[in-house]
Structures are given as structure tokens and as C-alpha cells.
Amino acid sequence: MWFRHRRARSVSALAVAVLSVTSACSADREEESLIHADSLVIAVKEDQPRLGDRGEDGELEGYDVDVARYIADYMGIEDVEFIGTTSARRDGLLARPGPGGSPTPETDPTGTPERADMVVATYSITPERKTRVTFAGPYHVAKQDILVRADDDEVFEARDLEGRTICQGEGSYSTSRITAGLGIDVREESKIESYSRCIELLAEGEVDAVSTDNLILAGFMTEYPGEFRLVNNPFTDEKYGVGLPYGDVAACERVNEAISTMYRDGTAEELFEKWFEGTGIEEFDENGEERTYNVPQFEGCE
Amino acid sequence: MKSPEPESGAGRPEQGVSPRPITDLSVRRLRGGRAWALAALRTTPVRVWTLSFLCVVAIVGLFAASAVTLDRARGSLSLLGEEAGPQAMATTELYLSLAGMDACVADLLLMGTDEALQPQREGALKQYEANREEAGDAILEAALLAESKTSDEAAPEAEASASATHETEGTGEAGGDVTRAEAGADEGTNDDDENVGSENEGGTTQDHNIRAVLDRMGAYERLVGEALRLNEMAGAAPGEVDPEALAAYRQATRVMHEELLPKAFNLGLESSAIVRVDHEEGRTSMLLGQVWVGAGGIAALVLLVGLQVYLRARFRRLLNIPLLIASAGTILLAVGVVWTLGSGSEQQRIAKEEGLEEVMALARAGAVSMDMQADQSRYLIDVERADNHQQVYLERSQQVLFRPADTLEDYYERVGEVAEAFPEPPEELEGLQNDPGALGYLGRGDEERSSAAQEARLARVLDAYDDLQAEDREMREAMRDGDLEKAIEIRLGVIGPKERPGETDPEEGAFQSYTVALDGLIAEHREKRFDAAIARGEARVAPWVWGLPVGSVVLLALVVAGVRPRLAEYR
Numbered sequence: 001m002w003f004r005h006r007r008a009r010s011v012s013a014l015a016v017a018v019l020s021v022t023s024a025c026s027a028d029r030e031e032e033s034l035i036h037a038d039s040l041v042i043a044v045k046e047d048q049p050r051l052g053d054r055g056e057d058g059e060l061e062g063y064d065v066d067v068a069r070y071i072a073d074y075m076g077i078e079d080v081e082f083i084g085t086t087s088a089r090r091d092g093l094l095a096r097p098g099p100g101g102s103p104t105p106e107t108d109p110t111g112t113p114e115r116a117d118m119v120v121a122t123y124s125i126t127p128e129r130k131t132r133v134t135f136a137g138p139y140h141v142a143k144q145d146i147l148v149r150a151d152d153d154e155v156f157e158a159r160d161l162e163g164r165t166i167c168q169g170e171g172s173y174s175t176s177r178i179t180a181g182l183g184i185d186v187r188e189e190s191k192i193e194s195y196s197r198c199i200e201l202l203a204e205g206e207v208d209a210v211s212t213d214n215l216i217l218a219g220f221m222t223e224y225p226g227e228f229r230l231v232n233n234p235f236t237d238e239k240y241g242v243g244l245p246y247g248d249v250a251a252c253e254r255v256n257e258a259i260s261t262m263y264r265d266g267t268a269e270e271l272f273e274k275w276f277e278g279t280g281i282e283e284f285d286e287n288g289e290e291r292t293y294n295v296p297q298f299e300g301c302e
Numbered sequence: 303m304k305s306p307e308p309e310s311g312a313g314r315p316e317q318g319v320s321p322r323p324i325t326d327l328s329v330r331r332l333r334g335g336r337a338w339a340l341a342a343l344r345t346t347p348v349r350v351w352t353l354s355f356l357c358v359v360a361i362v363g364l365f366a367a368s369a370v371t372l373d374r375a376r377g378s379l380s381l382l383g384e385e386a387g388p389q390a391m392a393t394t395e396l397y398l399s400l401a402g403m404d405a406c407v408a409d410l411l412l413m414g415t416d417e418a419l420q421p422q423r424e425g426a427l428k429q430y431e432a433n434r435e436e437a438g439d440a441i442l443e444a445a446l447l448a449e450s451k452t453s454d455e456a457a458p459e460a461e462a463s464a465s466a467t468h469e470t471e472g473t474g475e476a477g478g479d480v481t482r483a484e485a486g487a488d489e490g491t492n493d494d495d496e497n498v499g500s501e502n503e504g505g506t507t508q509d510h511n512i513r514a515v516l517d518r519m520g521a522y523e524r525l526v527g528e529a530l531r532l533n534e535m536a537g538a539a540p541g542e543v544d545p546e547a548l549a550a551y552r553q554a555t556r557v558m559h560e561e562l563l564p565k566a567f568n569l570g571l572e573s574s575a576i577v578r579v580d581h582e583e584g585r586t587s588m589l590l591g592q593v594w595v596g597a598g599g600i601a602a603l604v605l606l607v608g609l610q611v612y613l614r615a616r617f618r619r620l621l622n623i624p625l626l627i628a629s630a631g632t633i634l635l636a637v638g639v640v641w642t643l644g645s646g647s648e649q650q651r652i653a654k655e656e657g658l659e660e661v662m663a664l665a666r667a668g669a670v671s672m673d674m675q676a677d678q679s680r681y682l683i684d685v686e687r688a689d690n691h692q693q694v695y696l697e698r699s700q701q702v703l704f705r706p707a708d709t710l711e712d713y714y715e716r717v718g719e720v721a722e723a724f725p726e727p728p729e730e731l732e733g734l735q736n737d738p739g740a741l742g743y744l745g746r747g748d749e750e751r752s753s754a755a756q757e758a759r760l761a762r763v764l765d766a767y768d769d770l771q772a773e774d775r776e777m778r779e780a781m782r783d784g785d786l787e788k789a790i791e792i793r794l795g796v797i798g799p800k801e802r803p804g805e806t807d808p809e810e811g812a813f814q815s816y817t818v819a820l821d822g823l824i825a826e827h828r829e830k831r832f833d834a835a836i837a838r839g840e841a842r843v844a845p846w847v848w849g850l851p852v853g854s855v856v857l858l859a860l861v862v863a864g865v866r867p868r869l870a871e872y873r
Contacts, residue, residue, distance in 0.1 A: 127704035127741040158689065180708050182689060235690070237697055253575040260507040260568065289556065297564035300571050302578075302659060 034117055034244065034251035039079035042068045043093050043116035046084025047196065050219035050275045051122055060084055063215070063275040064240075067139050068120040070267055071242065074258035075251075083116060090119050094133055096245050118255075119243035122216060125299050134248055135241035136255035138296045139262070140272075142238040145214035146231040147221070149202065155209060157233040161186050164208040167198035195220070203227060213238045218279040230280060241299065252301035263295035346616055347872045353609045354865045357628075358858060360605050364598035364632070365854040368639040371591025372850065375646040376843050378584030382650060383836030386580055387658050389443055390573040391828075394665035396440035396515070397566040401673040402433035404558045407526050408679035411551055412790060414538040422794055437519070444569050445512050508572050511565040518561045525554035541786045543683045555680070563673070567666075574662060581654050588647040592640045599636025602857075603629055609865070617868055624864035628857050635853050642842050649839030657832025664824045667702045667743035668817065671770070674698045675813055678777060678793050682786070692778070703767060704742035706731060710778070714771050720745075721768040724761050753830065759823040766816035773812045 034040070044064045045052030055061040060082045072080045085093060093116040122142075125135045146166075148155045155161060161179070165187040179186050189207050192198050198210045199220045210217065214230060221228050242255050262268045272293065276282040285291040406426045413419040413426070529550035536544035543551070606629045613622050677695040681688050696710050705716035705728065719728040720740045730737040739745070744763060773792060780789040795811035 127700065128706070128738045131738055131741065235693055237694075249578065253578070256568070256571065256575075257507055260510075264507070264510055292560060294560045295564060295568065297567045298571055300574070302574070 033248050035075065035254050037075075037077060037117065039081070040072050040075075040077050040118055041081045041083060041116045042072065043083050043085040043090065043119045043121055044068060045086070045121045047086065047194065048122060048216055048219055049223050051215060052084070052120075053219075054084070062219075063140075063271055064120045064122065066271045066275070067262070067268075068118065068242075070262050070271075071118075071120075071255055071258045074261060075254055083114070085114075085116070085119070085121055087121075089114070090121055090123055090243065091129070091132060093119055094243055094245050117245070121243075122213065122238075123241055123243050125239040125241035130299070132246055134244045134246050134252050134301060135299050136244060136252040136301065137241040137259055137298060138239035139242060139259045139268075140215070140240045141296045142213040142215045142240060144211060144235040144238060145217055146233060147199075147202065147210045147217040147228050148208065148231060149205070150227055150229045152208070152229065155231055157231065158182055158235065159184060161209060163187070165189055165206075167192055167201055167207040167210045168212070199224070199228075214281055215240075215276070218276050218281045221279050222276075225278075232284070239296070239299065249301045256298050256301070259298075260295050263293060266293075268295075269293040347869060349612065349616075350609075350865055350869060353605065353612060354861060357602065357605045357609055357861050360598065360602035361632070361854060361857045361861070364595065364602050364636060365850065367591070367594040367598045368635070368846070368850050371588065371595060371643060372639065372843055372846050374584070374587050374591065375643055376840065378580070378587065379646060379650055379653075379836055379839045379843070381580055381584070382577065382653060382658075383833070383840070386573070386577045387653070387832065387836075389446065390570070390577050390658065391661055391665065392440055392443035393566075393570040393573045394662055394669060396437055396444060397563060397570060398665070398669035398672055399433040399436035399440060400515075400558065400562050400566050401669055401676065403430055403437065403522075403526075404555055405672055405676035405679065406430035406433065407529070407551065407554065408676045408683065409794065410530060411533055411538075411543050411547065412541060412679045412683050412793065414540040414542065415534060416540045419540060419794070434523075441512060441515055444508070444573065508569060511569045511572070515562055515565050515569075518557055522554055522557045522562060525550050525557065529554060541682055541790050548684060552684070555676075570662070570666070574659075577654065577658065581650065584650060585647050588643045588650075592643050595636055595639045595643070599632055599640075602632045602636075606632060606861070609861075613865075613868060617871075622864045624860045628860035628864065631853065631857050631860065635850075635857070639846065639850070642846060645842050646839045649835045649842070653832050653835035653839070657827055657835055660827045661824055661832060663743045664820060664827065668820050668824075670698050670701050670743070671767075671813075671816065671820075674702070678774060681778075682781065682789055682793060688781075695774070699771070700742060702742055703740060703744040703764075704738075705740060706737070710775075714775050717768050717771050721761075721764040724764050725757050755830070756823070756826050759819070759826050762819040763816070763823050766812065766819040769812045770816050 044060055044062070046054055046060060048062065048064075050062050052060060052062045052064045065082060068082070069080065072078075093114055119133075120139075123135075125138060129135070146155065146158065146161065155164070158179075159182060162184050163186065166179075167189045179188075189198075189201070192201065195210065195212060195216060198207065201207045202210050203224060209231075214232075217228075217230060221230070242259075244251050244255065259268075273282045281291070283291060406429050409426045410423060410430075413423050529547045531547075532550060533544045533547035536547065538544045538547065606625055610622055610625045610629070613619060613625070674695055677691050677698060681691040681695065684691060692710065696707075696713060699713060699717075700707075703717060703720065705713065705720060707713040707716050716728070723729060727739045744760075744767065777789050777792040780786075780792060795813070
């Protein structure tokens with residue numbers, strides 16, 4: 001299909017040149033789409049075990065990385081570069097110069113602006129973000145869950161957290177979303193710089209629980225085998241989307257096709273089991289039912 | 303639409319157009335003249351002949367380019383207006399009717415076997431059947447759309463998605479299905495899954511989604527039948543669902559929410575994508591048409607002027623009136639066609655962006671709201687997961703109309719603010735870095751381009767939505783106070799809501815009024831934007847059906863009239 005577009009593109013460029021017709025914006029938008037790209041820079045997390053993390057050899061690896069690779073493959077793009085990112089830097093990576101309230105690009109330590117064509121980094125689709133980022137997917141719907149120590153035999157649902165200390169990463173509202181919604185009174189430890197620090201505090205017994213997306217928690221569980229237990233009390237849906245430069249609808253639709261195919265051909269299941277084997281969440285979903293692998297409901301590209 | 307080369311080749315005035323349509327006479331004359339021209343290559347009549355012939359070719363080229371692109375413009379408008387557009391709108395029906403089915407079942411379980419609720423129960427059963435039939439019709443529509451797409455695009459699609467994915471698809475397919483079938487064994491749905499597998503090979507995502515919905519409908523209905531039967535047998539009281547019945551319903555609603563609804567929703571998105579690609583291709587081709595017609599017009603004009611100048615110099619005449627009129631006519635024709643194409647393309651844009659997209663977004667709002675109704679019932683019947691159902695209700699509400707809010711209580715407030723402030727944006731929230739305003743399906747209202755009528759209708763929808771949330775609040779308060787009976791009555795609309803501001807008719811119930819208001823807004827967009835823009839676009843292209851051939855013939859006649867007296871001097 002993109003052969004055709006490419007031809008249409010060059011001719012439509014001619015069209016614009018010859019007639020300088022001003023109403024050609026739709027053709028222009030198509031022209032910039034990633035579906036014509038020959039190479040991709042994809043941002044993934046670099047501090048989230050099993051999702052996006054540096055392996056022993058320093059290479060980025062994890063479920064998100066593999067999903068991103070599958071998508072690039074589906075789009076027929078072989079030249080793919082992965083860069084590591086953190087939650088706060090994600091939005092800026094997709095910023096493109098031009099009109100509109102696009103966020104300012106982040107710069108790396110040497111001062112050059114960081115850019116990515118695609119962000120696959122436990123990037124939750126929210127209505128607010130959708131005003132700045134075009135999201136394909138979700139490719140996975142994570143649930144917010146609670147992690148406790150394995151020897152804790154009192155916390156089995158969110159309401160059991162009453163009076164306990166919960167750790168949450170700085171700038172995160174995961175916990176308040178649970179507790180405020182249910183009117184549960186908890187002590188919050190919220191000045192912690194990262195979730196990995198929260199996990200350490202949980203292991204040391206400084207806090208009673210850590211709450212965030214179950215995939216992230218499961219990833220940490222693999223680092224401390226046997227020490228923690230997931231409460232498996234699902235709460236909010238966290239829809240992990242594929243972030244794309246704002247307005248690239250054609251690429252968004254193509255990525256959605258890729259995700260549909262990934263579920264249809266069994267790759268989604270394969271990858272999930274590969275990365276989360278042994279955590280329990282690869283077998284049972286949040287309701288304690290056997291996990292099934294069905295394509296999630298997409299958000300839509302426009 | 304087929305690949306553009308053959309047609310655009312034909313439309314290329316410089317090379318593609320053979321002189322065939324000009325009449326064989328001129329060709330023969332030329333051939334006859336050629337031998338003669340060899341002897342006297344540089345004589346005046348030959349030059350006049352050659353220039354006139356080129357003028358004729360250019361005018362025919364202009365005609366051909368205009369005819370082809372106007373025809374494409376017409377095709378593109380009618381594709382959007384009569385086929386792809388309405389079919390895409392129909393796919394949202396599928397989601398709505400599926401969600402409606404699940405809502406009816408939840409209501410039926412909630413009602414239990416209480417005698418007093420018998421009329422409601424019969425109503426819900428009837429509604430369930432109606433929804434099931436609608437779902438069947440909608441899936442048929444979706445299949446038709448998918449079919450028209452596959453036949454059009456199967457070939458390039460296969461080429462493009464390339465060798466890279468082919469391998470994985472082939473091998474992965476088998477592995478995936480085995481495990482899926484195993485997973486299904488627990489639910490006793492083995493055969494359904496295998497069914498999907500066997501038909502799975504090849505085909506687009508759409509085909510797959512359609513088949514999966516068809517296949518899993520059976521599983522869903524079986525589980526639902528079992529849930530209702532168990533509840534009936536247990537003689538469950540309202541709001542006290544039999545545990546086994548509840549377990550069966552949980553399975554059923556899981557099939558609905560993990561398999562049927564997502565696929566139905568994605569189908570709708572895919573049909574939007576098809577429309578978008580068609581639309582973009584249509585617009586590109588109109589743009590290209592403008593270039594060809596413009597180029598044809600310029601070529602014809604240059605040649606006509608050239609002929610004029612030559613005749614003037616050679617025959618010492620002041621002006622050749624027929625050729626002058628022909629030049630003016632050429633300008634008129636080319637500019638007219640270019641303008642028509644531009645305007646057709648603009649109307650198509652309006653139909654798609656301000657008509658179709660709005661209609662689909664609003665229809666999705668309606669479908670999600672239907673599922674929110676079911677979430678209320680689920681909240682009442684599934685006490686164990688009530689917190690969860692409440693959270694899901696909030697999330698779905700946020701899809702329909704988004705305002706930053708962590709809890710339902712906050713959300714009720716925010717919704718009230720939006721409805722009250724409309725058409726102004728709601729007041730900015732304190733303590734938020736940048737308040738995005740109202741978002742979601744109902745928050746997309748665009749002040750600049752919406753008419754007063756649309757605004758009034760959207761205001762009504764927002765008021766009704768606010769009422770809907772107010773009713774939800776009452777229901778949950780009753781439940782928290784332990785008054786299950788009252789909560790059920792509110793949910794089932796047995797008692798009228800206490801105070802209803804706005805347009806809500808207490809007889810109808812909040813959801814009914816909301817649906818009516820929403821349907822009104824949808825119809826407004828569909829008729830005033832979508833249908834109207836398509837009609838305008840078609841009306842602009844239509845006169846050219848006769849205008850173009852007549853105009854071209856007149857131009858040719860003028861050329862003949864212009865050169866004939868001069869050539870006659872050499873007879």
C-alpha cells in the first residue's frame with residue numbers, strides 16, 4: 001500500500017507546486033507519516049524490569065521492547081534504534097516543531113534534543129495526553145494492583161489497606177486513586193524517588209504495600225523471587241498505548257493493525273509468557289480467572 | 303478505486319491522448335497532407351493545419367482530463383455518501399446492541415423472580431431479543447463493508463505487509479490457536495475456539511474480528527441462558543442473585559467485555575480507517591485532477607493564442623473572433639472545472655470531518671453509556687466486585703465526558719459544571735497545571751463550526767447526561783445506606799427521579815431522555831453536515847455531465863470556424 005502512497009505523494013507534491021492549492025493539508029499530513037519511514041527511533045523504559053530494562057549486556061530488553069520490535073517489523077521497517085527513557089521524559093520525545101501546544105522537546109545531557117518516533121514505555125492512554133500525543137493501541141490493559149510481602153496474611157483487597165503505609169513514586173497518584181475513591185484511610189509515603197526504591201522499602205519492612213500497575217509490580221517480583229505477593233485486586237485500567245507524533249493517523253492505524261495481528265497470531269501471548277513467567281500474572285488475570293489473550297479495545301486514532 | 307496509472311495516463315494531454323476521438327477525417331487529412339507536406343514542409347497551410355490540429359488535441363485533452371477527474375470526484379463523493387459512510391455508521395450499532403444485550407441480562411438478574419417486576423422482566427427480555435437481532439444486522443453490514451474493502455485492496459495490502467510478517471503469521475497462527483483452545487476448555491467453549499482457528503487462515507483483521515464476534519456470540523448466549531435459568535430455579539429475590547447464576551453471568555460478561563465488545567469496537571475503528579483512506583485518496587485524486595485540468599487548459603490556451611498570433615502575422619488580420627472566443631471559453635472551462643474539483647473536495651472534507659466523524663463519536667458515546675447502565679446493574683448484583691464495577695463505571699463515564707476527577711463524587715460535580723457552563727468551557731480547576739477542559743466524546747464540541755441548532759442540541763445532551771449522573775449518585779447513595787430496594791427501583795426506573803432540572807421528562811427516566819437527546823444531536827450532524835455536504839458536492843459536479851461535452855464541442859467548433867476561412871484561401 002505504501003508504494004502507492006509514495007507515488008501519490010510525489011505527484012501531490014507536484015500538484016501543490018504547480019497550483020499552489022492551499023487546501024492540500026490532508027495530503028501533507030499523509031506525507032509526514034511514519035508509514036513512509038525507513039528507520040525508527042523507539043523509546044522504551046530503561047528502569048522497569050521485564051518491561052523495559054537494561055539487560056546484563058546493557059541492551060534494552062523486555063515485553064515493551066519486543067512488542068515495539070514486532071510493530072516495527074509489521075510496518076516493514078528494519079532499521080530500528082531503541083532509546084531508554086523515563087516516565088517524565090516521554091511526552092517531550094514525541095514533540096515536533098510546529099504550531100499547536102506541543103510540549104518542548106527534552107534535551108539529553110549533551111544538550112541535543114531527544115526525539116523518538118514512537119514511544120512504547122508503559123505509556124498509559126489518558127484523555128489529557130491524547131490532546132498532545134496520538135495513541136495507537138492499547139496493546140495491553142494493565143490493572144492497578146497492590147504488592148505486599150509474601151508473609152503478609154492480612155491484605156487481600158484494597159480495603160484491607162486501612163491504616164497501613166503505602167509507598168508511591170514521587171508525582172504518582174496511583175495510591176490516592178484507590179484510597180480516595182473508596183474512602184480508605186492510609187498513610188502515604190510519597191516522597192520516594194522511584195518505584196524501585198519503594199520495592200526496597202517494602203522488602204526492608206519500612207512500608208506495608210506498594211501500589212501501581214500490576215505489570216510493573218510483577219516485573220519487580222521477578223527480581224525478588226518469593227519475597228512478595230500480588231494482592232490481585234484489580235482497580236483502574238491502565239491502557240498501555242503506543243505513543244506517536246500528534247496527528248499521525250495513518251501510522252496509528254497501521255500500528256493498530258499490527259497489534260491486532262500480534263494477538264491473532266499468538267505472539268502477544270508468547271511474549272507475555274516469556275517475560276512474566278513465574279510471576280503468576282501470566283496464568284491468572286486480575287479476577288483470578290485463567291488469563292486469556294484477546295486484543296484490547298482500541299482507543300481510536302482521531 | 304483502482305491503481306491510478308491507466309486513468310491518469312489517459313488524462314495526460316501531452317502524451318496519452320490519441321487523436322482517435324477527433325474523427326478519422328482529420329487524421330486522414332493529416333496523412334494525406336503529410337505526403338504533401340514532405341514536399342512543401344514550410345508552407346503556410348501546413349503550419350495552420352498543424353497548429354489547428356494541436357489546438358484540437360489540447361482541447362480534447364482538456365476534455366478527457368476533466369471528464370476523468372470529475373467522474374472520480376463524483377465517485378468519491380458517492381462512495382463516502384452512500385456506501386462507506388453509512389456502513390461505517392452502522393458498525394457503531396454493533397457495539398451498541400451488544401452492550402444493550404449485556405445490560406438487559408444484568409437487569410434481568412437484578413429483577414430476580416419477583417412477581418411485581420414481571421412487566422419489567424418481560425420488557426427486558428423483549429429488549430434483549432431486539433438487541434440480538436440488531437447485532438446480527440449490524441454484523442452483516444460490517445461484513446459487507448469488509449468485503450468491499452478486501453476485494454479492492456487485497457492485492458496491494460498483501461504486497462505491503464511484506465515478507466517480514468508473513469512468516470510469523472503463518473507459524474504463530476497454529477501455536478496460538480492450540481493454546482487458546484486449551485484455555486477455552488475450562489469454560490467449555492472448546493468447539494467455538496477451534497472454529498475460529500480453522501477459518502482463521504488469511505483474511506484481514508476485519509474478517510477475523512467479524513468471525514470472532516459471530517463465533518463467540520454463541521458462547522455468550524449459552525452462558526447467559528444458564529445464568530438466567532439458574533437464577534430462575536433458585537427463585538432469587540430482586541438484588542439477591544443466586545451465586546451460581548452470578549458465576550455464570552460473570553463468565554458471560556467476561557466474554558462480552560474481553561472478546562465481543564473490543565472486537566466490535568475495533569471493527570468500527572477499522573471502518574473509520576477505511577473511510578479515511580478512501581477519503582484521502584479521493585482528495586488526492588481531485589487535487590491531481592486540478593493539476594491535469596489546469597495543465598490541459600494552459601496548453602490549449604497557449605496553442606490557441608499561438609494560432610491567433612500566427613494567423614494575425616501571416617494573414618494580416620487584426621483579430622480572429624472565433625479563436626478569441628475559444629480562448630476565453632477554454633479559460634472558463636478550465637477554471638470552472640478546477641473550481642468544481644476544489645469545492646467538491648472541500649465538501650467531502652466537511653462531510654467527513656464535521657459530519658461522519660462527529661456522528662461516529664456521538665454514536666460511540668451512546669454505546670458506552672449503554673454499557674454504563676449495565677455497570678450500574680452489575681454494581682448492584684455483584685457485591686463482591688462492587689468497588690470494581692463502580693470504578694469501571696467511572697472510567698466509562700470519563701470516556702463519554704472527561705473532566706479531571708479521581709472519584710465519582712468529584713466527577714458528578716465536574717459534569718454539573720460542564721453542563722452549566724456550556725457553551726462556555728467549564729471553569730478551570732484549581733491546583734491543576736493545565737486544565738485540558740472538557741474532553742471525551744461529548745467534550746469534542748467545536749464552537750467555531752457548530753451551528754446554533756447543534757449547540758442547543760448538545761446543551762440538551764449535556765443536561766441529560768448530568769441528570770443521568772445525578773440518578774447514579776442517588777442509586778449509589780441508596781446502596782451505601784443499605785437500601786437495596788430503593789437502589790434497584792432507581793436503577794430500573796420504577797420510581798421517577800426526585801428533582802430533574804432541564805429537559806428530562808420524569809415519565810421517561812433519565813437514560814431514555816439522554817438517548818433521545820443524543821439521537822437528536824446525531825441526526826442533526828448527519829443531516830445538516832454529512833448529507834448536506836455530500837449533496838452540495840454532488841450538485842456542484844452534476845452540471846458538468848452535460849456542460850463538459852457541450853463546452854468542449856463548442857470550443858472545437860470555434861477552432862474550426864476560426865481556421866476554415868483562412869485555409870479556404872489556399873484551396
